[in-house]
Amino acid sequence: MNRRLKKSIRIFYRFRILYLMLLPCIVWFIIFNYVPMVGLIVAFKEFKYNMGILRSPWVGLYYFKEFFNYYNTPHLILNTFFVGFLKIVLFFPLPVIFALMLNEVGIRLFKKFAQTISYLPYFLSWVVVSAFVFRVLAPNDGLLNQIIGKLGGNSEIFYMMEKKYFYQIMFLSYLWKNLGWSSIIYLAAISGINPELYEAAEVDGANNFWKVIHVTIPGIRSTIGIIFILSLGDILKTGFEQNFLFRTPGNMDAADILDTYVIRTGLMRGQFGYATAIGMLQGIVGLIFIIIANKLARMYTEVSLW
Amino acid sequence: MKRKCLSIILVMLVIVFTSQLLWATGKQEKKEVSKEGHPSTWIANRHIKGRIFLENDGELLPKDQVNNPVAQKIKEMTGITLTWRSTGYPNGLEELTMALASGDIPDVIVSYLDHSGRPEFPVLLKAAREGMFADIRPYLEKTKILSKYITDPNFASKDTRENIMLRKDFNGAIYFVHMNLLRSGIKDSERIHWRFGPWIREDIAKALNIGPKDIKTQDDLYNVLLRIKKGNFKDANGKAVYPLGPRLWGGYWISTVVRNYDFGNGTRFDVDSSGKVKYLLETDYAWKQVKFYRKLLEEGLIHPEYFTMDEVRCKENTLNGSFGVIPWSMARKLEYKVYNYIPFEMINYKGEQVVYEKEKPADKVWAISAKAKNPEEIVKFADFLASKEGKALWYYGLKGVDYTIKDGKYLFTPKWLEFTKTHPEQVKDVIPTFWGALLGSTWLNHKKDFGELWVGLNSDKEDNKLLLYDMNYGNPKFKYWKGTPAPSYLSKIPDVEFKLKPVLDEYRDIMAKAVYAKSDEEAKKILSDYLENLKKSGLDDFKKLLQDQYDKDPDSIAFYIDGTY
Known part of the structure; x- marks a missing residue:
């Protein structure tokens, strides 16, 4: 046994409890993230119920060709990128700002109250949120239209039926639902900053604002960077539920994205191979984004995944 | 001594009588049980x-x-x-x-x-x-x-x-x-004729003096909706009714209220006067349907959420009588505790004022x-x-x-x-x-089996009155359709089906989208773009298949069916 291996075993034994604690996480990843990757071969097969994934016949790149031949593919890809941009790029700084603001709240009771209130919407399903949004924005008797009507405005606007309002509604409801929950990780990172750094900044004459700029933000910079890089992997996978439920005939041009298309063709029509092929493309594009973002981050900052 | 003898005789009689009774019962049970002791209807444990x-x-x-x-x-x-x-x-x-x-x-x-x-x-x-x-x-x-x-x-x-x-x-x-097939040879009087609508609130129809056959054309319907609006009718909560509301099970595009223009009702494919198979959007009927709805929307005669309202709200509003007319429902007495709705039929695009029904209905x-x-x-x-x-x-x-x-x-x-x-x-x-x-539930002939058209009709006539009332209201004519609905043939060309089916399924959304377009030009463009997408996805191949089948055997395809699909 060479020395290097002996050293590794020694280190492993010394931290055995920590490794044991890591084990469930590794098992979870293997079961739910690595084993399902085998299913990607369905993208190249004509899935047959009686043959399962492995024994179904190969069809090569048939589903990929069909997808690129589909008349609506460019539109779906563009929509998906735009929704991804809204949910990832535009949304991204807001939980950071929210966490910084919460951190500055001096009254402990109010801070806890604000945190709890902001987390709660996360636990509501999109079905409930969509019903709520449809009711609030309903023409004539919806809450928003009633207020506008009382103020003398046009109370007949059917917001959910108009394409031009779709992205605003989608983004704001997404923000309302996820802002609090997404800020937790930054609050945790902030709490890990050495208090002595704040004391040192105070001695140097920094007020609260400059402490945030020079201590808090640099302290959580690596967390921000890594989460941003990872989230770029989902640029084409923004989740189907919200768009699926918010979709109406009037806003369908904006609401239709790859995820909703996958659900409609894959699950509702049993085209598993086709749906997997699209899902695979989404994953590949996400991976390319992660690699590029990581490379850029490593070139210009010291933050990177690898 | 006499009393003792009498007692003995009585006891003997009871024993003999009981044993005879038990023997007889046993004999009767023997008739119904198999060798294993199971009744003749036994299948398996x-x-x-x-x-x-x-x-x-x-x-x-x-x-x-x-x-x-x-x-x-x-x-x-x-x-x-x-x-x-x-x-x-x-x-x-x-x-x-x-x-x-x-x-x-x-x-x-x-x-x-x-x-x-x-x-x-x-x-x-x-x-x-x-x-x-x-x-x-x-x-x-x-x-x-x-x-x-x-x-x-x-x-x-x-x-x-x-x-x-x-x-x-x-x-x-x-x-x-x-499942749910009617027995062969069932007579017309032995089957229920469901009415699907449209329906008008009965009290409103009475107040406006509208008879069961009075709403024939799109203009008739438009005028009725206009009169409902002007009539200032209220619902159970005292709010003004919407002249036309969505269907009972949630809003979506349905052709029952644009009956005059319902080319290929239920399938969207039909043959024109020259015997050529066409898709609805290749005729001007599609635009006429959209135009009619647009007019209603512009004039506030239709609920703005007509195509999108969820089922819970649709039912709640219907129960409250919030709609003067609803396009589609089934006659179900429990659904109408507050207001009764009565059915009416408009003239279809072929000029018939009839209720289309599947000759041999099935379900599940x-x-x-x-x-x-x-x-x-x-x-x-x-x-x-x-x-x-x-x-x-x-x-x-x-x-x-x-x-x-x-x-x-x-x-x-x-x-x-x-x-x-x-x-x-x-x-x-x-x-x-x-x-x-x-x-x-199949091989059905309720009347023959149980002496009544529907469960409970003989027992509680009052409770079931509405079902018969709806069925016969206005003495409608029923016309049976048979054959295989045109869309069923799509599975014969799987490569085309793969591409065309998802696009065909967008029909209801596209029509509704055109209704909400900002201008007539935009609405027409939505329809023409959709037709173009259908053609790109293989519409012509499918039409050719339908045409060949129709030329070979016209009765094998049903183009015009009831509009509930």
Whole structure:
């Protein structure tokens, strides 16, 4: 046994409890993230119920060709990128700002109250949120239209039926639902900053604002960077539920994205191979984004995944 | 001494009488039990597990599927315990697809299936072709009722026989049993004619003096809606009614209120006057439909959420009488506790003022898993449930307890009728009609079997009055359609189906989208873009197939069907 291996075993034994604690996480990843990757071969097969994934016949790149031949593919890809941009790029700084603001709240009771209130919407399903949004924005008797009507405005606007309002509604409801929950990780990172750094900044004459700029933000910079890089992997996978439920005939041009298309063709029509092929493309594009973002981050900052 | 002798004689008499009685009873029981001591209806001591892909209809199952009196009686007679699993998943087709892919199929499954053009069928057909279901032909052949699907050519429709059950490509195998079929030779007076609408609030119709045949044209309907608006009618909450509201089960595009322009009603394909197959959007009827709705929207005659309102709100508003006219519903007395709606028919694009009905209606399908043990027992059990004896149990409950028979007519007992009024929500827990109907509701002739057109008509005429009233209101003419609905043929060209089906399915959304367009030009462009997309996806190939089939045998295709699809 060479020395290097002996050293590794020694280190492993010394931290055995920590490794044991890591084990469930590794098992979870293997079961739910690595084993399902085998299913990607369905993208190249004509899935047959009686043959399962492995024994179904190969069809090569048939589903990929069909997808690129589909008349609506460019539109779906563009929509998906735009929704991804809204949910990832535009949304991204807001939980950071929210966490910084919460951190500055001096009254402990109010801070806890604000945190709890902001987390709660996360636990509501999109079905409930969509019903709520449809009711609030309903023409004539919806809450928003009633207020506008009382103020003398046009109370007949059917917001959910108009394409031009779709992205605003989608983004704001997404923000309302996820802002609090997404800020937790930054609050945790902030709490890990050495208090002595704040004391040192105070001695140097920094007020609260400059402490945030020079201590808090640099302290959580690596967390921000890594989460941003990872989230770029989902640029084409923004989740189907919200768009699926918010979709109406009037806003369908904006609401239709790859995820909703996958659900409609894959699950509702049993085209598993086709749906997997699209899902695979989404994953590949996400991976390319992660690699590029990581490379850029490593070139210009010291933050990177690898 | 005399008294003693008398006592002995009396005791002797009692013994002799009792022994005779016991002997006689034993003899009678011997008639009904088999050698193993089971009744003649006995099948096997077994638990059949089923799963239904019927969305919220699962709520109609009894709370206790094993210990309710009817299930117990059936267990006693057949040895079978039947339980259905329902997840309440909001989309039956999606649930079915997932269950088939994951192999989560118990002994027997039930799915929606009116005809082979329904979206469930391609999924079921693929599963059958790929060996997911058992071939039940050998077992069906041995049954009393279900064998009619094979032996009686007048029983099932052509679509049921040639596309669903006895398909040529199945090579003699049978994988499905298409349900809720009427018995062959059923007379017109023995069947219920459902009315689907449109419906107008009865009090409004009376107030405006509108007769059952008065709304014939789009202009007539428009004028009625206008009068409703001007009439300042209120709903149960004192709010002004919307002249036209969405359908009862949630808003979407439906052709019943644009009847004058309903080319290819229900299929969107039809033949023009020169015998050429066309798609609705290739005619000017599509634009006329859109234009009519746009006019209603502009003038505030239609609820703005007509195409999108969810089912809960639609029902709530209908119950409150918030809509003057609704486009589609089924006559169901419980739905109209507050306001009665009455049906009317407009003239269709062919110039007929009739109600279109499927000549041989069907609804739902069941199939047995290829992995189910002893499928013959399941088929036998389904046959028992489809027999008159079986039907009586899941329709009427226990004889003497829940119903009696007088002159061949089945009558609910006063005690049961009282129970249905005091505990309406528990009716399904005692007489589990839906539970039994899933396997047993076929070969139907209720009038012949039970002496009434519908369950309870003889027992409680008042309660069922509305059903008959709706059916006969305005003395409508019913016209039967037959043949295979045009969309069913799409499965014959799988490569085209793959591309075209998703685009065809966008139809309702596209039409609604055009209604909400900012201008007529934009609306027309939406329609023409859609037609272009259809053509890119293989519409012409499909039309050619339909044309060839039509030229070969015009009766084999149904282009114009009832507009509920």
